[in-house]
Amino acid sequence: MTNASLMTRETIVNVLLALLLLAIPLGASAMGEPFYITLATRIAVLALAAVGLNIALGLGGLVSFGHAAFFGLGGYAAGVLATHAFDGVPLFAGIPGTDSMPIIWLVTVVVCGLLALPIGAISLRTTGVYFIMITLAFAQMIYYFAISWPAYGGEDGLSIYVRSAFPGANAAQPLPFFLICYAVLMTALGLFWLLRGSRFGAALQAARQNATRLSAVGIAPFNIRLVAFAVSAMVTGVAGALFADLNKFVSPSMMSWHMSGELIVLIILGGKGRLFGPVAGAMLYVLFEFALGGITERWQFFLGLILLGVVLFARGGLLGLLAGKARHG
Template structure:
């Protein structure tokens, strides 16, 4: 079987497997695994966002926790105001409707990503890594220092936000929402990658000078990709806040940024289902080893080191073979 077909079937297994796990879990009455699958879906969604910047565009953003946390805080703050009835800034009222919260989270993440991207993309290489990290740290310390919404202690969402026609307090419904968002994001990723935009973006990753020489401005394309990337990660943050019914500055910490990169790499960077495979491995690792030892991150570190040094295509790369380009 050639490698493209292998990867196709592997993707199908991942897509169906992620759906089947909570179904089976419900049948054998193990709701814990439903929540766990939701976690996988949301982390995968966050990493699909990062994969656009990192995998397609080659932009090593070490600050995507910024958008993850921003989305989370949008969900938390809007729910907080909807609960208390006190208006937010400029007299806007809060909301406990996911269909209101998600667009706000995405727009705000996109706006911040546009600002961060416009400034950061003036640099490249290690400077880009560092400046994206710096912006995320700025937000992290602001969230810690800003006492109105809990500061370091974070902010609880007492009642999970609403989605029309679904009882979001039921774990299965929450899973469906996350899974649905993930599938839409994967379709979007595939469309972007196959579009002229994606071709230009990947060409810029490989050789920006040549792309500029044929008359395409690398800056605009990269910035657009960075903004889309931030918006998707922002959406995932809003969902994660609702899943946990809690948001805290740690969502914005550099550890979270690192984890998102790790998920992309473990799965296979730039591949359509890399984030899904990576999120499944990451969350699975957390559960299996976290149950055995509190030092599970030690083993995660060893595995990660092994993957970076010896298996650069990630999980999908090991099974389906290396990509031929890039």
């Protein structure tokens, strides 16, 4: 098989996945089963978070074990702004809260970017396992801070009483909210695709494969990676904001190391470095979680077995099975 035909096959699989994700809630809506819309929204939001991580991890080879921190920050941005808007209390210095999703996303992007730059700048001095562990350390710092900071609920978390609004759509209803999340997910996938094909993406992938050679042609791998890390954090942060709006709740558990682990799981389950890997992974993961939880109290045991099976015997994840080997290792 040539590369071209593989690409075609992957493209077909991608389109099918995108359509499937869209079809579930539309079907559920037609059959009057709103819960499946919620489930599909959960898939879309987790996939979005993983698409963000995939920029750092899949393209840049930066295994961040602390992306839950950005996911949680996005959640808190949404929660805090919405709470201030709901209570009518200004945030600080007279700046009001807001329940407008676009503004919340903007704030999230700025906050996550501002935090990702110093975290990335320190973390990127290290490589390999050290990078994995230092990102974990930063996430733990933020996690403990969130638990003990009383202003916004600490460990109890923060309830969002009214889901934030999106101009021109009734986001309080499950289906419009799903469509918003779906649209953001598709936008992020588009961004990933553009990045991968761009000169920046080429440099990022080159930095992963051979940093020395990249330096030799006059490009500093550090800067490229730092930007990728920050962009990755921003996308994951927006997912966190949507996750908070989905659950109408945000708590420090969004920042726990388990969540960081789950984001990595989503990517590997779907197929790392691949455009639709996170989408396939999120679909599979939520399906397992939901179906197993419905069958047995010991669902985590079987979830563990399945994950183990995927790593050991299905390298390349779901997309590897469906669409053949990835273009590059």
